[in-house]
Amino acid sequence: MKLLFSILFSIIGFTGLYAQTPSDSLQQAAAIVDGMFFDKSTPAKSLIVGNSIVTPMKTPDGARVLAIYLPDGYVMDEALKAKAIPAERVKYGDKLLRDYKQHKPLISRVYEGIGVTVGEPFVKFEYSDTDNNVWNNEKLKNKIFVINIWQSECGPCRREMPTLSQWKERYPDVIFLSASRHDKDVILPIAERHNFTWTHLQEATDLVALVGKEGFPLTIVVDKDGIVRFAKVGATEENQAEAIAVIEELSH
Numbered sequence: 037m038k039l040l041f042s043i044l045f046s047i048i049g050f051t052g053l054y055a056q057t058p059s060d061s062l063q064q065a066a067a068i069v070d071g072m073f074f075d076k077s078t079p080a081k082s083l084i085v086g087n088s089i090v091t092p093m094k095t096p097d098g099a100r101v102l103a104i105y106l107p108d109g110y111v112m113d114e115a116l117k118a119k120a121i122p123a124e125r126v127k128y129g130d131k132l133l134r135d136y137k138q139h140k141p142l143i144s145r146v147y148e149g150i151g152v153t154v155g156e157p158f159v160k161f162e163y164s165d166t167d168n169n170v171w172n173n174e175k176l177k178n179k180i181f182v183i184n185i186w187q188s189e190c191g192p193c194r195r196e197m198p199t200l201s202q203w204k205e206r207y208p209d210v211i212f213l214s215a216s217r218h219d220k221d222v223i224l225p226i227a228e229r230h231n232f233t234w235t236h237l238q239e240a241t242d243l244v245a246l247v248g249k250e251g252f253p254l255t256i257v258v259d260k261d262g263i264v265r266f267a268k269v270g271a272t273e274e275n276q277a278e279a280i281a282v283i284e285e286l287s288h
Contacts, residue, residue, distance in 0.1 A: 062127040067102040068093075068136050070112065072120035073129065082272055085110055086249030087145035093135055095128045103136050110147035115274065150254060151246035152267045158258045159246070163237040166220040171213065171237060173262060180286050181211035182279070183256045184234065185243055188222055190252040192271035197232035199276065204233055207287055215240035257282045 065073040069083050080102055084090060087107035092100055106112070123129040152158065162172035184200060186193035204212045215237040216223060223236045237243065247254045250269040257266035257279055266282040268275045 061125075062129075063121055063125055064095075064099055065101050065121065065126045065129070065132060067104055068132055069104040070106055071123075071133060071136065072117065073123060073126045073132070074120060078116070078119050079272070080104075082116065082270060082274075085147065086149070086251075087147055089141050089145065091139060093132065093139070095132065097128075099127075101132060103139060105141055105144070107145040107147035110149070115278075148248050150248050150250050150267060150269060152256055152264050154264050154267055156264055157262050158256070158264050159242070161240070161242055163215070163240045163243070165213075166223055166236045166238055169235075171235070176211060176258075177262070178260050179211050180209070180260055180283070181213060181258050182283065183213045183215055183237075183243065183258070185215045185240075185247055185252065185254040185256075187216055187244070187252050188218060188226055193253045194226065194230050196253065196271040196276070197227070197230035201231055201233040203280065203283070207283055210283060210287065211235070213237055215243040217241055217244045255279055257286070259286050 063073075063075055066076045067074045067078070067080055067083055074083060083102075083104055085106065089105040091103045091105075093103045094100055123133055126132065158173070160173055162170060164170050182203070188194075200212070200214075204210075212234040213236075214223075214227075214232065214234040217239060219238050220236070223238055226232070227234075227236060246256075247269065252269070253271055254267070254269050255275065256264060259265050265286065266279050268278070
């Protein structure tokens with residue numbers, strides 16, 4: 037009798053194991069970039085840079101996956117790469133990877149990037165703020181300063197403004213400048229509505245041009261020697277945390 041129960045238990049256990057399909061523990065990809073998979077926890081906008089080519093794909097069960105082909109010359113941030121999911125852990129990973137490679141555009145685009153480079157001097161500029169005070173590189177010499185470049189049509193720009201104001205309170209020895217193409221008649225109502233307490237440079241067209249095709253906002257941190265130490269597009273929590281870490285390091 038014991039032998040019979042042992043055999044039955046083994047059969048039931050084997051059947052239960054067999055019923056677990058390999059896809060049970062696999063993750064659903066939301067995007068594939070340069071052969072790397074990302075799920076919905078990584079916003080698509082953080083994966084798409086200027087001149088990227090984006091096409092939709094579908095898995096055999098109908099799920100939508102974005103195929104993102106990055107422009108030539110763009111190097112993905114290591115922190116973003118760390119969020120990638122190994123292909124063997126992705127549902128239909130092999131098929132998606134084959135389709136991704138098969139549909140790769142014949143003509144690639146070139147990454148133009150933003151107009152500043154970390155490790156290099158910040159560009160020369162001179163603009164007045166909404167109180168008609170003039171700001172330029174000479175005035176900011178030997179000072180840590182942060183520039184946030186935004187525009188009125190940018191929702192993420194406005195949403196992060198209250199958070200940016202907290203930075204100013206936290207680091208009183210750092211100069212915080214906002215820059216936009218607008219004049220004070222446009223800037224001041226927006227700043228008041230969203231509690232944006234930085235010093236606002238107006239009609240700063242050359243600084244706005246640094247954004248290029250990457251979109252707004254662009255946040256830049258410059259050290260006391262005038263060297264860019266941080267420069268990224270986007271109002272994500274990850275970008276904000278990284279900027280704060282750089283400001284913190286420079287402040288000590």
